[in-house]
Amino acid sequence: MGNTSSMLTQYDIEELQEHCNHAFSQQEIVSLYHRFCQLDRNSGGFISADEFLSVPEFAVNPLSQRLLRMLDGLNFKDFVAFLSAFSSRTTLQQKIEFIFRVYDLDGDGKVSFNDILCVMRDLTGPFMSEQQRQKVLNHVLEEAGYTRDSSLVLSDFIKILGDSDLKMEVEVPID
Incomplete structure (x- = not known):
């Protein structure tokens, strides 16, 4: 799962669901994986601050610099955990x-x-x-x-x- 060129297995998806307290369905995790791979332009398995700033909605957010402190260098597992704060299933x-x-x-x-x-x-x-x-x-x-x-x-x-x-x-x- 560290390398974005590999595909997610059912085990990976279930592990991610546990890691984020079931904030995302299996289909949502697969969609997030595809988005992560798009953002990870160098296929290094991590998303850099510059790659996050390539998302227009993120780049114009007034708190983007503050959020980058939490985001820079995230792997997919951390990416899902970070985004879980924005899920409707999160407490x-x-x-x-x-x-x-x-x-x-x-x-x-x-x-x-x-x-x-x-x-x-x-x-x-x-x-x-x-x-x-x-x-x-x-x-x-x-x-x-x-x-x-x-x-x-x-x-x-x-x-x-x-x-x-x-x-x-x-x-x-x-x-």
Whole structure:
């Protein structure tokens, strides 16, 4: 499975289903494999940042640089695990864990005021001033019972987003 020139076996597909908690059907995994092979232009078994940026929808995403930190050099198994966060079959907690990793820039298990502010910069670009961003973020944190000096951990994210109707889904076209 490491080499994209080989085909997936039934065992590979079932193993991938287990690895991603059955977020994808067998047909979806086969479709993802074909897409992975298209992206892996040098057939090295891994997708580079440049190869990810060749996907127009990804390249224009304001969080693409942040996501590349999680994506660069993924093999197919990791690619499927990454995409499973966007499956309709993935639990809300799994989606929140993914979002937490996006916000946790340095991977220390904590999200600071500045980490959130960086995401806001990426998302708002020139449409908000730095002062407006800080004001909004201070208000949101205060409403949730935190201050700008708080460091949020995963359980805080689960507490804050746990009752939300979080829609983070991408449909996998079946070939």
